[in-house]
Amino acid sequence: MMFTSQIEHRFGIHASILVGDIFISLSFFSVYFIIKEPLALxxxxxGLHGASVGVVFALIVKLLLQKMPNxxxxxxxxxxxxxxxxxxLYIGVAxxxxxxxNKKPDLKVDNKVYFSDKNLISRVPTYFLVVGAITAVATLSGAALMYIGSCKNLYKDKTQAATDADEPVHNQIAGYSGAYNMLSTTDRKGAVPLNISGARFYGSHGQDKSLKADLCTTGPSLSGIPITEEMQRKNLSLEYDERKNCEIVDLSPREALKTARFWLVWLAFVTSNHTFYIHLDLYKEYGEQxxxxxxxxxxTGIISNVSxxxxxxxxxxxSDKIGIRNTSMILNAASCLFMSLMVITIHTCPWMYMVLVVIENIGVAPHTMIFSIIAASEFxxxxxxxxxxxxxxxNIPLVLLEPFIVDALIRAIGWDWVFLTGSLSSAIATIAIIALDFF
Incomplete structure (x- = not known):
């Protein structure tokens, strides 16, 4: 994902998404042939699945945020x-x-329970063929819809709508498609004119261009409070986040890496991702105790995903109403609480443990989505x-090392303490998000 922007600028966003979708399907088909070779797998x-999913997800999020800025x-x-x-769907297919x-796991190794039935195990490669076929159908359908949508000239429609409504179209901004697409007709109509000298705009390929502008967009700020004319009439002072929202600035990765905010977001992502892994990957094995x-x-897993x-x-x-920072803070704090309760209830009331699995899933499941929005909001x-x-x-050290580290921790300190590390990680993520207000 680190080079996704370069790929997009070289081949176009729609072509990049389509090729990524194809590779996702191929990655599932490949498992049928390599499942017995751990290194090849x-x-x-x-590698193939992770890279393609990373590119596709990031570009789709970017496309949505650009087309629906408010x-x-x-x-x-x-x-x-x-x-x-x-x-x-995949859980049901599996x-x-x-x-x-519905055979029961009957092989206990250390603190884990596995299936020993050879017929059951032999059907695993077939499962990946079925998943690959389903994914291929879904991606082809998505590609068709994407092509149909791309045939519409949205830029022309927006410009025509503004002209019909006798609203001025700012030629300077129109010359930079990246900045202009961020301003819908509604945004321009309710915008508060502020004198911003030397605001930075970026073209569709991300080139840094200097442009003096007299316009400040009124999209929701990071705190969730829009800047309106009423606020000016009441002489309300603009907080830091509101002032920053008026500066149409995009940070390149090199620029973002130099900020404290980036490393706070990075810390929040890593720690909350540990909670994500502990819950989604291990709740079933923990429950089997x-x-x-x-x-x-x-x-329980199906119900969690449905929710x-x-x-x-x-x-x-x-996130649109109260701001992505506040939303992330609330979800991480709730995740910290409910994961702690899971450790208590599995010993005292197992059925309540399953209820808490569903509730905890609400806090951790939107993890990637939340940090994608945070990346766009902050940088x-x-x-x-x-x-x-x-x-x-x-994610790199987590993906490579966490399964081994967690196994070692389970042997050393037991399942309960491992799940409590997930609760602690959510607490750290909450603090990191709060700290963004000070930078």
Whole structure:
């Protein structure tokens, strides 16, 4: 993802998304042939799938934020429901293809429980073929819809609408498509004129251009409070976030890396990602310590994912209303609390543990979506794909080392303390997000 912006500028955003979708499908098909070779599986499937998903997700988020600047959170939330629907589908496919008889895991190794049935294990490669076929159909459908949408000349429509309404179209801004596309007709109509000398604008390919402007957009600030004419009439002072919102500035990855805000966002992403991994990857194995019914735990996972379909758009709406920082802070704090309660209830009330799995999923599932919006809010939309890639570099040591570290921790300190590290990580992420207000 670190080089996503360069790929986009070289080949175009739509072509980059299409090629990325094709590689995602191929990555699933490849597993059928390499599943017995751990190194090949890690390099081919892990590398191909991870890189293509990173490019596709980042570019789709950027496209949505550019086309819907005033409702970017809602748009991203709706988009994030797509992978969740896919996850639900894949869980059902896995159960139908691999374990249709609902066999119980019967092989206990250390603190983990596995399946030993050879027939069940032999059906795993077939599962990836089925998933690859489903993914291919979905990507081809998406490519067709993307092509249909790209045939419409949105720029011409917006300009014509402004002309019909007798609204001035600023020629200077119109010359820079990257900046002009950020201003809808509604934005221009309600904008508050402020004298900003030397505001920086970027063209469609991210070149830094100096332009004096007398216009300040009125999109929601990072704190969720729009700058309106009423605020000026009441002589309300603009807080730091509001003043910064008036400066149409996009930071390149090199510029962003030099700021304290970037490293706070990076820290929040890494720590909350640990919570994300602990919960989504290990809740089932942790639950098996007290709950022997595999179908109940799978059903809990399905319910969790179903709830995410509705939660992601709601989280997006919240980010549009109260700001992405506040939204992230609330979700991380809630995640800290509920993961601690999971550790308590698994020993005292197992059915409540399954309820808390669903509730905790609400806090951790929008993780990637939230930090994609944060990247655009903190460092601008032009380079948000690459900036998000640099933020996600924290994933590299986690992906490579965390499974081994977690296994070692489980043996050394036990399941309970491992899950409490997830709670602690959410607390650290909350503090990091709060600290953004001071930089």
């Amino acid at each position: 890690a390099l081919i499937f892990g 409702h970017g959170g809602l748009a991203t939330g709706i988009m994030s429901a797509g992978p969740t629907i896919g996850t639900i 159960f139908a293809v691999i374990n249709p008889s 007290a709950i022997s019914d595999d179908s109940m735990l799978i059903t 995410t379909i509705f939660i992601c758009p709601l989280v997006g709406i919240a 601008g939309k032009i380079h948000c794909a690459s900036n998000m890639g640099f933020i996600r570099t924290g």
